Amino acid sequence: MQNRVIAIEAQLLKRRRGASKTDAPAAARQLSRAANAAPIRVALSLSTLTGKAVDKAALNARFPSGVAFALWNADSSYFKTRGDLWSAAEDGIGAKGDVLDGSKLLFGQSVKGESALTVVIPKLTAALEAVCGGASASTKVRTLALFTHGWEGGVGIAGGIRTKDLPTLMTKLAPHFSDDVKIILFGCSVCRGVSEAEGWKTTTFNDAGADSFAGAMRDALLAAGLKTASVWGHTEVGDTVDNFTLREFRAVDGKGANGRSFLKHYAVAWDTTVVDDLEKKMQDGGYTIDAANRAEFVKHAKDAIREAVYGVYLRANEKLKLDGRNIAEAAPTRPTEVGALVSAEWTKAFAADWEDMAKKVAKKAKLTKAATTKSFSTATDRPWAHFFPFAAGSVVEAVGPGGRAGHVAVKKASAAELAVEVLALSGKAMGSAELVYEGEGPVNTVRTTVDGPPTLHTNVTMQSAGHIREISSPLTFGSLRIERLSVARKSDTEAAVLVQLSGGGSHELLLRAAAAPGGKAASFGSPDGFVARLLALLTRLLPTKLALAPKPAPIARAFDDKLPAATVVVSAAAAFEKPDPSSKQVAVMTRHTPLTAVLDKKKVVSDWWYQVTFDLKGTPTTAWVAAADVSEIADPAAFTFLTPGSDGWTSPFEDLRSAVKSVKAEAKIARHINYLNLVVLPDATSLSEAVAKAFYHALVESKGDFKEACLIVTASVRAQKAASGGTFMWVQQRGPATKSYDFAGYRDKVWHMFFNAHQRLDGTSAKWLDVKGVLYELKSRSSPIQSLFTLKDLSRDAKEDILFNRGGVMLAEWLMKNRDAVTSHWGGVVKKGFEDAIETDPEMKKLDAATKQKLIEKVLQEDDVVREVQKNSWADFAEAAGKAVGLVLDAAKKI
Numbered sequence: 001m002q003n004r005v006i007a008i009e010a011q012l013l014k015r016r017r018g019a020s021k022t023d024a025p026a027a028a029r030q031l032s033r034a035a036n037a038a039p040i041r042v043a044l045s046l047s048t049l050t051g052k053a054v055d056k057a058a059l060n061a062r063f064p065s066g067v068a069f070a071l072w073n074a075d076s077s078y079f080k081t082r083g084d085l086w087s088a089a090e091d092g093i094g095a096k097g098d099v100l101d102g103s104k105l106l107f108g109q110s111v112k113g114e115s116a117l118t119v120v121i122p123k124l125t126a127a128l129e130a131v132c133g134g135a136s137a138s139t140k141v142r143t144l145a146l147f148t149h150g151w152e153g154g155v156g157i158a159g160g161i162r163t164k165d166l167p168t169l170m171t172k173l174a175p176h177f178s179d180d181v182k183i184i185l186f187g188c189s190v191c192r193g194v195s196e197a198e199g200w201k202t203t204t205f206n207d208a209g210a211d212s213f214a215g216a217m218r219d220a221l222l223a224a225g226l227k228t229a230s231v232w233g234h235t236e237v238g239d240t241v242d243n244f245t246l247r248e249f250r251a252v253d254g255k256g257a258n259g260r261s262f263l264k265h266y267a268v269a270w271d272t273t274v275v276d277d278l279e280k281k282m283q284d285g286g287y288t289i290d291a292a293n294r295a296e297f298v299k300h301a302k303d304a305i306r307e308a309v310y311g312v313y314l315r316a317n318e319k320l321k322l323d324g325r326n327i328a329e330a331a332p333t334r335p336t337e338v339g340a341l342v343s344a345e346w347t348k349a350f351a352a353d354w355e356d357m358a359k360k361v362a363k364k365a366k367l368t369k370a371a372t373t374k375s376f377s378t379a380t381d382r383p384w385a386h387f388f389p390f391a392a393g394s395v396v397e398a399v400g401p402g403g404r405a406g407h408v409a410v411k412k413a414s415a416a417e418l419a420v421e422v423l424a425l426s427g428k429a430m431g432s433a434e435l436v437y438e439g440e441g442p443v444n445t446v447r448t449t450v451d452g453p454p455t456l457h458t459n460v461t462m463q464s465a466g467h468i469r470e471i472s473s474p475l476t477f478g479s480l481r482i483e484r485l486s487v488a489r490k491s492d493t494e495a496a497v498l499v500q501l502s503g504g505g506s507h508e509l510l511l512r513a514a515a516a517p518g519g520k521a522a523s524f525g526s527p528d529g530f531v532a533r534l535l536a537l538l539t540r541l542l543p544t545k546l547a548l549a550p551k552p553a554p555i556a557r558a559f560d561d562k563l564p565a566a567t568v569v570v571s572a573a574a575a576f577e578k579p580d581p582s583s584k585q586v587a588v589m590t591r592h593t594p595l596t597a598v599l600d601k602k603k604v605v606s607d608w609w610y611q612v613t614f615d616l617k618g619t620p621t622t623a624w625v626a627a628a629d630v631s632e633i634a635d636p637a638a639f640t641f642l643t644p645g646s647d648g649w650t651s652p653f654e655d656l657r658s659a660v661k662s663v664k665a666e667a668k669i670a671r672h673i674n675y676l677n678l679v680v681l682p683d684a685t686s687l688s689e690a691v692a693k694a695f696y697h698a699l700v701e702s703k704g705d706f707k708e709a710c711l712i713v714t715a716s717v718r719a720q721k722a723a724s725g726g727t728f729m730w731v732q733q734r735g736p737a738t739k740s741y742d743f744a745g746y747r748d749k750v751w752h753m754f755f756n757a758h759q760r761l762d763g764t765s766a767k768w769l770d771v772k773g774v775l776y777e778l779k780s781r782s783s784p785i786q787s788l789f790t791l792k793d794l795s796r797d798a799k800e801d802i803l804f805n806r807g808g809v810m811l812a813e814w815l816m817k818n819r820d821a822v823t824s825h826w827g828g829v830v831k832k833g834f835e836d837a838i839e840t841d842p843e844m845k846k847l848d849a850a851t852k853q854k855l856i857e858k859v860l861q862e863d864d865v866v867r868e869v870q871k872n873s874w875a876d877f878a879e880a881a882g883k884a885v886g887l888v889l890d891a892a893k894k895i
Helices: 002-023 056-062 077-090 117-132 163-176 200-205 213-223 262-267 273-284 294-319 335-365 530-541 652-663 666-683 687-702 706-718 743-761 766-778 784-789 796-839 849-859 863-893
Strands: 067-072 141-147 177-186 230-234 246-250 395-400 403-413 417-423 429-436 441-449 455-465 468-471 475-477 480-489 494-501 506-512 566-568 572-576 585-590 597-604 607-616 619-626 630-632 720-723 726-729
Touching: 056 117, 067 077, 067 117, 077 141, 117 141, 117 163, 163 177, 163 213, 177 213, 200 262, 200 294, 213 230, 213 246, 246 262, 262 294, 262 335, 273 294, 273 335, 294 335, 441 475, 455 475, 585 607, 585 619, 630 666, 652 706, 666 687, 666 706, 687 706, 687 743, 687 863, 706 743, 706 796, 743 796, 743 863, 796 849, 796 863
Parallel strands: 067 141, 141 177, 177 230
Antiparallel strands: 230 246, 395 403, 395 506, 403 417, 417 429, 429 441, 441 455, 455 468, 468 480, 475 480, 480 494, 494 506, 566 630, 572 585, 572 619, 597 607, 607 619, 720 726
16 A cells, blocks of 8 residues: 555656646746756865765774765755765765765765665665674764655655654664664654644744654664664754754653754753743843742743744854754754854844843733832933933934034933934934943943944943033944043034044044924924825825735746857847948847857947957857847856945945845846846836846745845846946846837836845834935935925935835835735645646545545645745746836826
């Protein structure tokens, strides 16, 4: 029966794959070859053994207690790729051609898992014994990694292994395993209990799964006499390796014991230690937690902590590496080190956010806080109003020696506390500072926050005289080291701030209130302010939602041949002896003719010409072609992202450059630039279509990561390449002049739109992005603040820019809200296809309902099935991007 079920699974998968070639939407079939061929990141080997022949000395030195060995499911090249990378990192033992012979063994190799484990494992140990001249600790398997499909009741490798097979299988394999063998199941759902509910947050945190496939494997190993063995695996459906829902089943815990959450036992003891930490901090802060209310506190504290820890763990898996590997991949073999990395991330986050967490817990648990024992006396202590005349909620202009330097938003201004946020001229938040005055001398505190956790300065010396308050203790503000800082009140509407830096140098800023009509101090939140009016206009012009796209739009295939220096992008490009159309014509080249080199660029009258080399009937030929007829190719291997614009931490261009650098997206951007120039811009008939196609390909490059996809579009549209004779845009309008739109005219608007979407997806508030967009348009005016509050009208172009900024926010919020709905929709479509396929097959139709469901669940995990759901979902997301642009353009017509 087992072989029959496996055969049915294969038949069902084959049937579905064949159908997908004819009935899948065009967008699902026309995925970019360039993206599909993109290499998976290379794992770093922990030694220099990879690829070397296995000899006795090296084997005993590297594996004195047993070897590492990786097997991969033969039905997917992805399993082989990940198995190879894992073996390179762990020096796994294998052989080219999978021939497990003592003379052919190599370090850093994985092996195809077609044969039964009872065949391949003994072959390996026999080969190792041949190398060592007999059995020893080094000739046994200590770490076995299986890269395979998985579900609650089994794995697909080696012809399929079910729970019922495990007792016999482990008994036969036990003599070939070390006593502390570790089996890592890189497959979905193998650690989730039979009746355990799905859910990444739940299963990642909980100790459970005693009746799971991994739990049964642990029990079988224990029954076979391996009392210190362990089994690792995933609880949820996800990537074969990067899935972070990890559990460990240990033989030392006994038969039938639950699996242990990796996060809880190796990284963050969220339900005990962290609860205690939060309780102590809250009690120190004045909250009353006693026998009467502690149960309520613990209940709500666990909820809040679990949410916060999950967010930290999620981000850690996105950004942290161990020896070049995703930490989820490294965790089973190096759990303590990976746990320490996650724990360090949590420590930083807890230090920064525990007060917010405490407020939420206190509110839900109805905890009370004792009144502060300090009373502020203006007779002996000087309130901040003596030195800083601006009220909480106001935003004041900062003017430096060279003119306007930015703004300062006043968050709090009480007698003892002053909290401000420093804003660049563009409106970008540069950092914040909270100054708490306890009295004269070294008894005060200052908290500064710039791009990360806050820095707390204690025992800060403050001294006051007249209308000047001076801080003489060293402070840090991001990268700045401040030796001395003073605040001086000059009038009811002005204050001066003097900053002296460590190592010399000083800066003086004048803070002054901007006058609103009637001379009344105004803030950005004023109902009558310009921002409020503009945002009200945007609300009327732009809907808050985009309709769910019923069908994906067709997406053209990206250019993906061997990369030349440039290529022809029009249907026919004439080549001449000179940069002059009246000179002798050398040839006519068709679209996508490769140009092996661009030798020179020259502007003649008002047109640019390229001198290029190409193959003409087997002969290398040099000629001149119109620049508008060709496009240079960005080489992913050598591409460097460049964009003009100001430097420094207050510059949006610097923000963009930093964002690209932080995610190492240059190769993806290069491929996307080629896609835009060679496919999108020549073929798209509208700006909405161009944006939809561009966003689809960016989703392919980013594997569905919205934030990275928006960054790829932003950088690709913004990218420039310096060249002789001037600066040439990588991305520019191509093709016939009869197009209904001119991309070049919208280039700046599109990159701002997608950068806004990127920032919104990164957590920046929509309201702040709206305000920042207005400030960006005002900054070029001679009196921006006056223009802001006198409601002086903006130009049409400026209003369009603001609308595109708002469109980016709208797109990001639609993506965040509808991601699951879109993916679930297409998952349901694919599942329905499988159900229909079963009912049309006489043999499969006879199966009971439970077996049918298991078949479908297993096939849904196949790589090509997952990709089909992804492609259809990405096409919907891309159409939403195009629709957002259409709505913005419609709104712009009403201005």
